[in-house]
Amino acid sequence: MRLGPFVLRRLAISIFVLFGLSILIFLIARIVPGDPARMALGPRAPVDVVERLRQQMHLDRPLLEQYGLWLWEVAHGNLGDSLVTRRPVKQDIREFFPATLELVGLTAIFIIVGGISLGVISARYANTWFDNVVRLFSYLGIVTPAFAWAVILMLLFGFVWHIFPTYGRLTEGVIPPVTITGMYTIDSLLNGRFDLFWDAFMHLILPAIALALPPMSQAARITRSSMADNQNKDCIASMIAYGVPNRVVTGKYLLKPSLISPITVMALDIAATFGYAFMVEKIFGFPGLARYGIQVMLNKDVNAIVGVVMVLGVVFITLNIVVDIIVAYLDPRIRLLGRNV
Amino acid sequence: MKNLKSLLYLIILVALLAIPVIGITAASAAEHNPESIVRWCEDWPTYIDPAVGTDFSDTMAIVQLYDTLIFPNLDGSVRPHVAEKWDISDDFLTYTFYLRKGVKFHNGDELTAEDVVFSTERLFDIGEGFAYILQTKDAQGKIIAGIESVKAIDDYTVEFKLARPFGPFVPALVRLYILNKSQVMKNIDKSNAMYGEMGDYGKKWLLTNDAGSGPYKVKEMKMEESLLGEKFDDYWDGWEEGAPDFFKEFAFPGEVAIRTMMKNQELEITSETLPMEAYAALREIPGVETIAYLSTHNLQIMLNTRVPPTDDIHFRKALSWAMDYDVVVNDIWPYYVQSVGPVPQTLPGHNKDVLQYSYNLEKAKEEMAKSAYAGKENIPFTLSWCAEVPDEEKVALLFQVNAAEIGIDVEIFKKPFGLMIDDAQTVKTTPNGSVVYVAAHYNEAGSMLDTRYHSKSQGTWEQCEWLGSPNIDTAIEVALATVDEDERFKEYAEIQNTLVDLAPTIWLADQALEFGYQADYLVWPLAERVKAGKSSSPPMGYSFYVRDMKILVEKKAELLKK
Incomplete structure (x- = not known):
C-alpha cells in the first residue's frame, strides 16, 4: 500500500476544508446578534471604553478586512485575545486542549475496548442470555445521553459511595506535575510521580465512563451485527469445515472485515466527543476545551470561538485520515482502489 | 571590656530568645492548615483585577484581596477602614481622608496616599470595573459627576475633589480598592500600548496575581477553574482565633456536584442559583443548613x-x-x-x-x-x-x-x-x-x-x-x-x-439569595445575622468576607471520620 501519496492528497484537501471552515465560523461568530466588546466589558462600561476595545479588535472594520487581518495574524501564530479569559486564545487552547485530549483519550480506550469486546462476545454467543443482556445494555447506553450518565455515576460513586473523586483534574492541594504535554497522567509518569498519575487517573475515570457509554454501546451493536453478517458468509463456513480453529476464524477472518464499519463510527464518535464533552466537563468541574468552547460561545468571544472550532476541525480531519488509513489496511479492496486511482 | 562582654552576652541571650520566636513566626506562616478553608462556587471566570471585575463572582474574590478606605457593615452602614477619619469641605466638593499608618501590602510595602491616587487614576483610565460609580463623563468626555481629581497631600493624607456634591460619596468608596503602585508598575506589559505609556496598566499580570493589602493573598489563580487565597499573616487589623487559613472560589459545577461536594465536606457554601428542590435536598444532609436573605x-x-x-x-x-x-x-x-x-x-x-x-x-x-x-x-x-x-x-x-x-x-x-x-x-x-x-x-x-x-x-x-x-x-x-x-x-x-x-x-x-452551608463547622456572620432575624444588606461580595468567618477544624475532622 502506498500510504504517502494517499496521506498527502488527504492533507492537501484538508487545507481547503480548514480554510472554508475558518471563513464560515469567522462570519457566523461575527454576524450573530450582540456586540462582543459590550458583552466583554459589561453593560455599564462607558461608550468610549467599548469603542476602544472594538477598535483594538478591528470590529469597526468591514468583515472582509477583519477576516484578512485575522488570517494575517494566524499566519504569524496569533489567534487573538480571548474576551472571556483576557489572554491569548493560543494560551487558552494550550492549557485546555491537553485536558480534553487526556479525557477523550481514556474515553476512546473505553469505547474501542468495550465496544469491540462486547460486540464480538455478543456475536459469538448470539441469541443467548449474554447477548440479550448486552443488547439491553446497549439500548440503554445509546438512549441515555452522556450528561445523564455523568449525573448517575456521580450520585452513585461520589454521593452514595464516595469511591471516586468528582471534581477537577487533581485532588485539592495537590501540585500538578511539571508540564511537558499538559496531560497530567502522561506528565506524572514522565516525571516518575506514580502517586500523581494515580490521582489524575482516578479523576478521569467517571467522566470518561460517562462519555464512553453511549458511543461504546453503539459500537457494540454495530460490531455485533457486522460480525453476525459476516458469520453467515460461505468463506467462513468453508474455513470452519476445513477445521480452522474457531479462535483463528474469529480473530483473523471474521473480526478484521467486521471492524470496518465500527471503526468508522467509533472514530467519528471520538472526534465528536471533543465537542460534546462540555456538559460532562462542567458537571465534573473538568477544565477542558469543550467547557471553554461553550463558555466562549455564550459570551460571543469571537476570537476564542474561531480558535476552538478550528482546533476541533483539525481533530476531525486528523481522525478521519487515521480512520481512512486503518480502513485501507483492513480492507484490501480500498487499498487496491486507491492504487488504481 | 566588661561592658563589651556584657553586651556580647546580651546579644547572645537576645538571639537565643529570638530563635524560638522567629521559628514560631516562620512556622505559623508555613503551617496554614489546609483543612481550615472556606470553599464556594460561582459563575466563572472571575476577574480579580479591581479595575476590571464587577459581578458577584469577581467581588467575592476582590474583597478578600484588597482593602478600601472605608468598609461596609453587614447592616449596610459603613465604618472607617484604611482611612481612620475624613473631613468634608463646606462646599461638599473636597473630601480629605487620613490613612492609617503601618498598613502593609502582601509584598511588605507600606500602603500610602500615593497608592490610593494611583488606584483611583488607574480605575478611571481603564474605565471598566466600578469606575462608573465614582465618575461620570458626558459624551465629550468631560467629567460631570463624581471624582474630578485626586492627590496625595502627604504619605498618609489623600484628597478627592468632586465635580459636584455627591451625598453617597463615602458609601460608594467601598468600590475603590487600593493597589500597590510600585508592584503594579513593575509588572506592566509595555508591548501593549493600550494605555499609552502605562502599557497594559498591569492588567495581564493582575489577571492571576494580586497587588493588595487585604486579609488574603492569591496563592494560585487558574483561569477558567479556581482561585485559591491564603491568609496574609501580617494583616494590619490582626486575626481572630479560628479565622480560615484559606479560601477557594471555583467554577459552578452543577447541582448534583454541589450536593455531592457538600455531603463529602468538599464545599462549605453553595451557589445561590440552585432550584428550590436542590435546597430541600441539601437540608437533608447532616450538618448542612440553608439561609435566605433579601x-x-x-x-x-x-x-x-x-x-x-x-x-x-x-x-x-x-x-x-x-x-x-x-x-x-x-x-x-x-x-x-x-x-x-x-x-x-x-x-x-x-x-x-x-x-x-x-x-x-x-x-x-x-x-x-x-x-x-x-x-x-x-x-x-x-x-x-x-x-x-x-x-x-x-x-x-x-x-x-x-x-x-x-x-x-x-x-x-x-x-x-x-x-x-x-x-x-x-x-x-x-x-x-x-x-x-x-x-x-x-x-x-x-x-x-x-x-x-x-x-x-x-x-x-x-x-x-x-x-x-x-x-x-x-x-x-x-x-x-x-x-x-x-x-x-x-x-x-x-x-x-x-x-x-x-x-x-x-x-x-x-x-x-439562598445558600446552603456547613453549619456544623463553619461560623458565618451573615448566616448568624439572618438566623437572628436581623436584616442584612452588604454590598455585593461582602457577604462572603472570609476574615470574619471561622472554621471549627476539630469539629470538621470529627464529621469527616463519621
Missing part, C-alpha cells in the same frame, strides 16, 4: 413609555394592578418578597410608605377604561425575558395570563441578554415589556434611582422605560447632591412616590 436586587417588568400601548399611563397602571404578585413570591420564588416601589427594601433610603400595587382586577379594569385603549380587544404587547435566567419564563407566562384578563394579547420573546442590550438601544427596538433583574451599585436608594430613571441611562438595558423626564432627572440630581443624609432620604422618598404614580415599571419582587 438582597439589594429586584425583579421588574420595564414598560417602554414611548411606544403604544405602554405610552398610556392608565394602560401601565392597569397592568400594574393586573399582575398577580402573590404567585411570584409564593409559588415561583418562596423567599422573595413583593417589591414596595422602585427601591429594594434593604437599601437605605427606601420609602416603605409608597403605594404598593396588588392583584386587583377591578382597579385594573377601571384604569383600562380611562386609557386610550378602552373597549379594545386583543391589544398587542411584546414582552422579552432573558434566556440566561430560565425562571423568568414563568414570570412572562404569568404576565401573559394576567394581561389577557384585561384584554391584552402578550407575545413573549425569549432573548439572550446580549440581544436585550441591543434592543434597549433605541425606542423602536425596545419591546413594550422587558423582564429584568436590577441591582443597586452601592448601598443607597440613590444608586437605584439614578441608574434606573435618570435620562442618562436611556438606551441601556437598565432603562427600557425611556422615561426621559426632566423633572425626575433634576430631582435625582438634587437628591444625590444633598450631603445631609436625612434630607437626602426625604428627597429619595419623594422621587419614589412620583415614580410609582407614573407606573413606568411593574416592580415585581425583591430578590432573596
Whole structure:
C-alpha cells in the first residue's frame, strides 16, 4: 500500500476544508446578534471604553478586512485575545486542549475496548442470555445521553459511595506535575510521580465512563451485527469445515472485515466527543476545551470561538485520515482502489 | 571590656530568645492548615483585577484581596477602614481622608496616599470595573459627576475633589480598592500600548496575581477553574482565633456536584442559583443548613413609555394592578418578597410608605377604561425575558395570563441578554415589556434611582422605560447632591412616590439569595445575622468576607471520620 501519496492528497484537501471552515465560523461568530466588546466589558462600561476595545479588535472594520487581518495574524501564530479569559486564545487552547485530549483519550480506550469486546462476545454467543443482556445494555447506553450518565455515576460513586473523586483534574492541594504535554497522567509518569498519575487517573475515570457509554454501546451493536453478517458468509463456513480453529476464524477472518464499519463510527464518535464533552466537563468541574468552547460561545468571544472550532476541525480531519488509513489496511479492496486511482 | 562582654552576652541571650520566636513566626506562616478553608462556587471566570471585575463572582474574590478606605457593615452602614477619619469641605466638593499608618501590602510595602491616587487614576483610565460609580463623563468626555481629581497631600493624607456634591460619596468608596503602585508598575506589559505609556496598566499580570493589602493573598489563580487565597499573616487589623487559613472560589459545577461536594465536606457554601428542590435536598444532609436573605436586587417588568400601548399611563397602571404578585413570591420564588416601589427594601433610603400595587382586577379594569385603549380587544404587547435566567419564563407566562384578563394579547420573546442590550438601544427596538433583574451599585436608594430613571441611562438595558423626564432627572440630581443624609432620604422618598404614580415599571419582587452551608463547622456572620432575624444588606461580595468567618477544624475532622 502506498500510504504517502494517499496521506498527502488527504492533507492537501484538508487545507481547503480548514480554510472554508475558518471563513464560515469567522462570519457566523461575527454576524450573530450582540456586540462582543459590550458583552466583554459589561453593560455599564462607558461608550468610549467599548469603542476602544472594538477598535483594538478591528470590529469597526468591514468583515472582509477583519477576516484578512485575522488570517494575517494566524499566519504569524496569533489567534487573538480571548474576551472571556483576557489572554491569548493560543494560551487558552494550550492549557485546555491537553485536558480534553487526556479525557477523550481514556474515553476512546473505553469505547474501542468495550465496544469491540462486547460486540464480538455478543456475536459469538448470539441469541443467548449474554447477548440479550448486552443488547439491553446497549439500548440503554445509546438512549441515555452522556450528561445523564455523568449525573448517575456521580450520585452513585461520589454521593452514595464516595469511591471516586468528582471534581477537577487533581485532588485539592495537590501540585500538578511539571508540564511537558499538559496531560497530567502522561506528565506524572514522565516525571516518575506514580502517586500523581494515580490521582489524575482516578479523576478521569467517571467522566470518561460517562462519555464512553453511549458511543461504546453503539459500537457494540454495530460490531455485533457486522460480525453476525459476516458469520453467515460461505468463506467462513468453508474455513470452519476445513477445521480452522474457531479462535483463528474469529480473530483473523471474521473480526478484521467486521471492524470496518465500527471503526468508522467509533472514530467519528471520538472526534465528536471533543465537542460534546462540555456538559460532562462542567458537571465534573473538568477544565477542558469543550467547557471553554461553550463558555466562549455564550459570551460571543469571537476570537476564542474561531480558535476552538478550528482546533476541533483539525481533530476531525486528523481522525478521519487515521480512520481512512486503518480502513485501507483492513480492507484490501480500498487499498487496491486507491492504487488504481 | 566588661561592658563589651556584657553586651556580647546580651546579644547572645537576645538571639537565643529570638530563635524560638522567629521559628514560631516562620512556622505559623508555613503551617496554614489546609483543612481550615472556606470553599464556594460561582459563575466563572472571575476577574480579580479591581479595575476590571464587577459581578458577584469577581467581588467575592476582590474583597478578600484588597482593602478600601472605608468598609461596609453587614447592616449596610459603613465604618472607617484604611482611612481612620475624613473631613468634608463646606462646599461638599473636597473630601480629605487620613490613612492609617503601618498598613502593609502582601509584598511588605507600606500602603500610602500615593497608592490610593494611583488606584483611583488607574480605575478611571481603564474605565471598566466600578469606575462608573465614582465618575461620570458626558459624551465629550468631560467629567460631570463624581471624582474630578485626586492627590496625595502627604504619605498618609489623600484628597478627592468632586465635580459636584455627591451625598453617597463615602458609601460608594467601598468600590475603590487600593493597589500597590510600585508592584503594579513593575509588572506592566509595555508591548501593549493600550494605555499609552502605562502599557497594559498591569492588567495581564493582575489577571492571576494580586497587588493588595487585604486579609488574603492569591496563592494560585487558574483561569477558567479556581482561585485559591491564603491568609496574609501580617494583616494590619490582626486575626481572630479560628479565622480560615484559606479560601477557594471555583467554577459552578452543577447541582448534583454541589450536593455531592457538600455531603463529602468538599464545599462549605453553595451557589445561590440552585432550584428550590436542590435546597430541600441539601437540608437533608447532616450538618448542612440553608439561609435566605433579601438582597439589594429586584425583579421588574420595564414598560417602554414611548411606544403604544405602554405610552398610556392608565394602560401601565392597569397592568400594574393586573399582575398577580402573590404567585411570584409564593409559588415561583418562596423567599422573595413583593417589591414596595422602585427601591429594594434593604437599601437605605427606601420609602416603605409608597403605594404598593396588588392583584386587583377591578382597579385594573377601571384604569383600562380611562386609557386610550378602552373597549379594545386583543391589544398587542411584546414582552422579552432573558434566556440566561430560565425562571423568568414563568414570570412572562404569568404576565401573559394576567394581561389577557384585561384584554391584552402578550407575545413573549425569549432573548439572550446580549440581544436585550441591543434592543434597549433605541425606542423602536425596545419591546413594550422587558423582564429584568436590577441591582443597586452601592448601598443607597440613590444608586437605584439614578441608574434606573435618570435620562442618562436611556438606551441601556437598565432603562427600557425611556422615561426621559426632566423633572425626575433634576430631582435625582438634587437628591444625590444633598450631603445631609436625612434630607437626602426625604428627597429619595419623594422621587419614589412620583415614580410609582407614573407606573413606568411593574416592580415585581425583591430578590432573596439562598445558600446552603456547613453549619456544623463553619461560623458565618451573615448566616448568624439572618438566623437572628436581623436584616442584612452588604454590598455585593461582602457577604462572603472570609476574615470574619471561622472554621471549627476539630469539629470538621470529627464529621469527616463519621
